[in-house]
């Protein structure tokens with residue numbers, strides 16, 4: 001994984017700018033830069049055809065003063081669960097970045113989160129152990145998350161479906177998210193492994209591939225996003241919610257065995273990784289996070305990811321993370 005000195009310098013230059021101006025500066029600079037492919041590998045094999053790809057970012061909007069979201073029945077259910085978890089974890093279990101005072105509450109009625117469906121119908125991403133395309137998993141989960149968020153009062157939630165070949169689609173989705181003036185972008189993906197780790201088996205009479213070696217979700221942020229700090233805050237919340245749902249994170253990205261796919265583990269408790277090169281995270285003008293919901297190349301986990309119950313758990317966790325992001329008090333007090 002390469003580090004770009006230019007962006008570090010840029011970060012220093014724009015550090016003193018207010019968020020909106022910083023975003024504008026970032027957009028202008030990115031527009032002038034040559035397109036740079038990540039050499040990071042298959043995860044965001046945004047750059048490869050046979051495995052998986054990079055995910056997108058999200059953006060958190062600064063301080064929009066507003067009222068709390070309307071509390072629906074769907075809202076209350078996860079909240080109760082959340083309060084129980086908090087009691088079990090104790091306040092010290094929350095990372096400092098999660099508790100950091102936000103710029104202010106946002107208004108769920110106007111806060112726009114874009115759910116980026118990873119990959120396209122033409123370039124479907126990873127292929128599961130049972131030969132189902134990742135795109136189908138991504139679309140199903142993203143739709144469910146969108147439903148949950150809208151039910152929780154986030155009426156401006158948008159599902160971002162992109163067409164075309166893998167790499168061009170990355171820039172298309174970035175442009176779409178920027179045009180939508182999204183406050184936050186969450187790119188939804190499902191995980192696989194580098195091709196060298198694949199093993200052969202036969203499923204329904206067809207030669208197939210699997211790897212049961214690794215499993216779990218993972219959350220990625222890019223230091224090159226124009227609002228890395230806010231991106232990290234949402235990533236921390238998302239990963240915390242995944243863990244609170246009893247899920248475990250994918251440890252392999254912290255291991256040397258992954259080679260160029262090894263990434264810095266920013267939170268070893270919840271599984272937040274840094275992946276600077278991901279185009280959807282670094283080119284978007286808003287805070288952005290990429291969620292690998294789970295592995296579909298792992299035979300047991302693929303079955304889990306295919307179950308409505310498991311999808312509900314993940315969607316509920318993401319919805320809770322957005323609630324907490326929008327109003328940090330929610331994570332401490334539960335819905336009022």
Ligand SMILES: [Zn+2]
Nearest residue numbers: 052053125189
């Ligand atoms: Zn993917």
